[in-house]
Amino acid sequence: MNQIKKKKRGCVIRHDYYPEEKSVHREVIALSEIGLEIHVICLRGPDQASEEIVDGIHIHRVPLKREKGSIGRYLYDYLSFFLLASIKVTVLHLRYYFAVIQVNTMPDFLIFTTLIPRLLGAKTVIQMHEPTPELWTTMSGSHLLIFLLEFVEQISLNYAQRVFTVTEQLKETYVSRGANPDKISVILNVPDARxxxxxxxxxxxxxxxxxxxxxxxxxxxxxxxxxxxxxxxxxxxxxxxxxxxxxxxxxxxxxxxxxxxxxxxxxxxxxxxxxxxxxxxxxxxxxxxxxxxxxxxxxxxxxxxxxxxxxxxxxxxxxxxxxxxxxxxxxxxxxxxxxxxxxxxxxxxxxxxxxxxxxxxxxxxxxxxxxxxYKWDHQRKIYQDVYRSLIGLGEDDATVY
Missing domain, CATH: 3.40.50.2000 (Glycogen Phosphorylase B;)
Structure with a gap:
């Protein structure tokens, strides 16, 4: 009698809209290709359902939309999403048990939404698309918060079990500030030609x-x-x-x-x-x-x-x-x-x-x-191989029996 293989589940958290956010879209498709059932926690745009399944991806939207404005407004939005996403991912983890949870920044501290699921066994991954301290300096012209932003960046990198970032130069910057180079992989921010x-x-x-x-x-x-x-x-x-x-x-x-x-x-x-x-x-x-x-x-x-x-x-x-x-x-x-x-x-x-x-x-x-x-076919292989190693997926996990 053939044994039925249980499909592992993963979750991706992003302070943005899905499936509109193309970088998240290509990543979750890549994860689904290696046999993971993927759930996405994201913002809810106008006329979007709070829960739906699109192309096999389970989407869970929190009742927030993205707002632009002052630094205070950004902080309010980030903290609100942090709270709601923390609750959502914990509830979903208790229901589905995620083998792995990936958080796509910004903000860097969003990785800590995974605290309870991690204590319950989930692996944690952070996708660092942008260097927050440098972006803050560029946008504001101020260096007042650099120490705090670098501190948050480094504790976030230290907490995550694996890290993705977008250039070798950015990886070197993180390492120069204290990050462990062995757990950082570079995935270029290229489009999926498909x-x-x-x-x-x-x-x-x-x-x-x-x-x-x-x-x-x-x-x-x-x-x-x-x-x-x-x-x-x-x-x-x-x-x-x-x-x-x-x-x-x-x-x-x-x-x-x-x-x-x-x-x-x-x-x-x-x-x-x-x-x-x-x-x-x-x-x-x-x-x-x-x-x-x-x-x-x-x-x-x-x-x-x-x-x-x-x-x-x-x-x-x-x-x-x-x-x-x-x-x-x-x-x-x-x-x-x-x-x-x-x-x-x-x-x-x-x-x-x-x-x-x-x-x-x-x-x-x-x-x-x-x-x-550089094309996505090459980046996808690096990305998928990291996940296979992290949660013990084999080539045969891409097929559900």
């Missing part, structure tokens, strides 16, 4: 236009103002210049005002928030993608996922010369410019405008590096 398989991602010729795309959060630290300044410098040389900026953020009002002040309304178009299908269309139509992050303690440690979107779509990338990006890509794969320098960005734009062959070569070289070393 996300685009349902649609066409082939290029759409832009005709006489020279189309540039920049998508993501509209924040001063992401350098959209540098793009507008550069546009004002090259508009007379590139009459068909069309820069499409997609996204939302706290810098939108100043960004739009700058477009008008510099008289580049015919060249820089702010499209706001767009649907996924609209974003794909914009990516297909673009000739070049720009990553315009300014240099900061934060930006030199991380990659933006948007860079990998451009590479995945076969676009040449112009990017500010930051430590973490230069460590993974060279001058033959990315067109670098001095971060925050509009004149140097203008030089890079003109260089790619005048030289289509260079655009193709950069795109081809970046894609080669990406597919050989």
């Amino acid at each position: 996300l685009f398989e349902s649609g066409d991602i082939s290029p759409i010729p832009s005709g006489d236009d020279f189309r540039i795309i920049c998508h993501g959060a509209i924040e001063e630290r992401y350098g959209q103002d540098t793009i507008v300044e550069a546009a004002s410098l090259v508009k007379d040389v590139i009459p068909g210049l069309r820069i499409h900026v997609l996204g939302q953020g706290t810098y939108v009002e100043k960004f739009v005002a700058q477009i008008k002040a510099l008289g580049v309304q015919k060249y820089v178009y702010y499209l706001g928030w767009v649907t996924f299908s609209q974003m794909v269309l914009e990516l297909r139509q673009a000739d070049v993608g720009i990553i315009a992050q300014k240099s900061s303690p934060y930006s030199n440690l991380v990659h933006t996922g948007k860079m990998y979107d451009y590479i995945n779509f076969g676009k040449a990338v112009i990017a500010s010369r930051l430590t973490s990006v230069r460590a993974y890509f060279d001058e033959d794969s990315i067109c670098f410019y001095e971060a925050g320098n509009a004149e140097d960005l203008a030089r890079a734009i003109l260089s790619l405008y005048h030289n289509p062959n260079k655009r193709q070569k950069l795109a081809r070289n970046a894609a080669s590096l990406y597919h050989k070393n």
Whole structure:
């Protein structure tokens, strides 16, 4: 008589919306592929059910939504979610018994929602997408809370049994502050190419236009103002210049005002928030993608996922010369410019405008590096292997008998 194998269960906690949050989505799919029944605890958006199952993933939403505002507002939201998520994961653990619980930051202290389940036997994993001390310094310009933030970071890393982060530079930073390097694995923040398989991602010729795309959060630290300044410098040389900026953020009002002040309304178009299908269309139509992050303690440690979107779509990338990006890509794969320098960005734009062959070569070289070393297939294997080791999953656990 064949013995029925009981499926192990895992839980992922994230202060965001699911399945909209793509990094969480690709991770839970990867975990389900190795035989885990996955539960997600997250925020509840408008018209979303408090409990549902989507593509086999059990979703448990707490009655909170994400709010932007002052530091006090962020802290209130984080503490509220911490309390509700702590209760939810404890109740669910008593019902299902989770073999492992992963917490995706921010905030770093969210890992302590797992305290009772851990005491009852659950393994704990923390996914550190962003360095909170450096992000705080970059956003506020203040160093007053750095000691406290670094302390919270380190006790969170020490508490977790395994740690994931997004670049070797960020891992080195955590280790330099006292973290154990042996339990930290680097998983690059790259898209799951299967996300685009349902649609066409082939290029759409832009005709006489020279189309540039920049998508993501509209924040001063992401350098959209540098793009507008550069546009004002090259508009007379590139009459068909069309820069499409997609996204939302706290810098939108100043960004739009700058477009008008510099008289580049015919060249820089702010499209706001767009649907996924609209974003794909914009990516297909673009000739070049720009990553315009300014240099900061934060930006030199991380990659933006948007860079990998451009590479995945076969676009040449112009990017500010930051430590973490230069460590993974060279001058033959990315067109670098001095971060925050509009004149140097203008030089890079003109260089790619005048030289289509260079655009193709950069795109081809970046894609080669990406597919050989960085794409999600490679990252997923690292991710899944860590879990197999942590909770004793074998290859046969991917199938339930």
